[in-house]
Amino acid sequence: xxxxxxxxxxxxxxxxxxxxxxxxxxxxxxxxxxxxxxxxxxxxxxxxxxxxxxxxxxxxxxxxxxxxxxxxxxxxxxxxxxxxxxxxxxxxxxxxxxxxxxxxxxxxxxxxxxxxxxxxxxxxxxxxxxxxxxxxxxxxxxxxxxxxxxxxxxxxxxxxxxxxxxxxxxxxxxxxxxxxxxxx
Numbered sequence: 265x266x267x268x269x270x271x272x273x274x275x276x277x278x279x280x281x282x283x284x285x286x287x288x289x290x291x292x293x294x295x296x297x298x299x300x301x302x303x304x305x306x307x308x309x310x311x312x313x314x315x316x317x318x319x320x321x322x323x324x325x326x327x328x329x330x331x332x333x334x335x336x337x338x339x340x341x342x343x344x345x346x347x348x349x350x351x352x353x354x355x356x357x358x359x360x361x362x363x364x365x366x367x368x369x370x371x372x373x374x375x376x377x378x379x380x381x382x383x384x385x386x387x388x389x390x391x392x393x394x395x396x397x398x399x400x401x402x403x404x405x406x407x408x409x410x411x412x413x414x415x416x417x418x419x420x421x422x423x424x425x426x427x428x429x430x431x432x433x434x435x436x437x438x439x440x441x442x443x444x445x446x447x448x
Contacts, residue, residue: 295377
């Protein structure tokens with residue numbers, strides 16, 4: 265049943281859509297098929313949104329155990345994932361993708377596939393992802409200066425999507441070491 269879905273996911277009456285950036289390997293083949301199917305059904309943004317939220321769930325220990333378990337067959341994993349995906353409101357394209365990945369025993373590569381699909385979607389949307397890690401939150405003036413500087417590095421009319429992460433542990437240097445030693 266799932267092999268038929270795999271063929272249907274990859275082929276339809278229209279021509280398959282190539283990804284805007286090249287993707288390689290086994291993961292790349294799955295991502296290309298997903299991109300093509302979602303594109304033909306005008307579900308790219310919806311699939312992207314659901315896969316990004318799924319990416320966080322894949323880090324949970326119980327999910328990791330489920331993926332790595334050999335006690336549950338690939339067919340059972342596929343059926344369970346499709347059911348859960350549909351209950352979560354995922355489009356059929358994404359649910360079928362998860363089922364095919366599970367049926368083919370490729371769940372251990374799912375996180376990498378989602379990362380690749382995210383990269384493909386960033387290119388599709390003509391965006392540049394930038395992540396900045398700072399010891400303290402950025403103020404508006406610094407954020408604007410950073411965005412202006414980053415815009416000089418991107419080509420054309422790409423939009424920058426800035427993700428900010430605060431990590432106080434990156435403060436370093438003699439002042440931090442001196443202050444830490446005194447306070448302990």
